[in-house]
Amino acid sequence: MIPKIMHDPLFFDLFLQDMSISVTEMFRDPSVFDVIRKKIFTSLKTYSKVNIWHAGCSTGEEVYSMAIMLKEEGLLKRARIYATDFNNQSLAFAEKGIYAANKIKLYTKNYLAAGGKASFSDYYHARYESAIMDDSLRQHITFANHNLIKDQVFAEMHLIICRNVLIYFDQTLQNRVLKLFFDALIHRGFLVLGDKESIDFSAEKESFEVYTDKERIFRRKVHL
Numbered sequence: 001m002i003p004k005i006m007h008d009p010l011f012f013d014l015f016l017q018d019m020s021i022s023v024t025e026m027f028r029d030p031s032v033f034d035v036i037r038k039k040i041f042t043s044l045k046t047y048s049k050v051n052i053w054h055a056g057c058s059t060g061e062e063v064y065s066m067a068i069m070l071k072e073e074g075l076l077k078r079a080r081i082y083a084t085d086f087n088n089q090s091l092a093f094a095e096k097g098i099y100a101a102n103k104i105k106l107y108t109k110n111y112l113a114a115g116g117k118a119s120f121s122d123y124y125h126a127r128y129e130s131a132i133m134d135d136s137l138r139q140h141i142t143f144a145n146h147n148l149i150k151d152q153v154f155a156e157m158h159l160i161i162c163r164n165v166l167i168y169f170d171q172t173l174q175n176r177v178l179k180l181f182f183d184a185l186i187h188r189g190f191l192v193l194g195d196k197e198s199i200d201f202s203a204e205k206e207s208f209e210v211y212t213d214k215e216r217i218f219r220r221k222v223h224l
């Protein structure tokens with residue numbers, strides 16, 4: 001008998017939902033966003049077009065946070081954000097950009113701690129118990145299914161954010177994904193990992209230099 005998971009796409013999605021821990025929040029670890037805004041954006045401003053990839057974007061909170069910062073720094077119009085995950089249910093949720101109103105207090109606190117320059121309420125419309133993210137942010141985001149374990153590079157990136165995803169992979173898979181990021185990044189492009197993630201034991205360690213240790217931000221070196 002062919003297992004149900006092999007032929008039923010809905011069942012497969014439900015299985016992935018169980019398998020993939022999708023916990024996330026807006027401006028999670030505010031100091032990371034603060035460094036991206038104050039240091040990395042200074043470098044991105046020298047390009048006429050900027051590609052940013054959120055790999056393992058889950059339900060999109062991190063992606064809208066990035067779009068808000070780009071808007072405040074005058075970079076959104078020249079930016080394209082690719083938001084990918086292998087979980088279609090999370091992606092559908094992310095694309096809608098509708099979040100529970102009871103999370104807004106925490107997100108506003110994170111936004112301000114991350115150097116937010118306006119009022120967080122400028123970026124969503126409140127409706128009943130929900131906050132709907134503003135369309136001007138969504139227009140610059142492309143949501144797509146991408147499996148880091150088996151799919152390829154699809155565009156040249158200036159900045160890749162892949163936080164709290166590698167912790168679920170063994171060293172072989174981490175090596176594969178870090179090589180994928182190396183291939184996707186432009187020379188001197190930036191890579192942001194999660195606070196429990198490291199390249200120290202990876203075969204790709206020499207491909208990157210540490211940019212800021214505390215925030216787990218790295219920069220692609222020249223081809224070896």
Ligand SMILES: C[S@@+](CC[C@H](N)C(=O)[O-])C[C@H]1O[C@@H](n2cnc3c(N)ncnc32)[C@H](O)[C@@H]1O
Pocket residue numbers: 020021022023024025028055056057058059062084085086087090146147148149162163164165168194
């Ligand atoms: C804990 S969430 C991280 C969300 C967000 N990056 C953050 O740090 O707030 C991990 C995400 O990685 C995704 N993921 C796990 N394995 C993946 C794979 N092989 N390819 C793409 N996404 C994957 C999961 O579906 C989940 O949405």
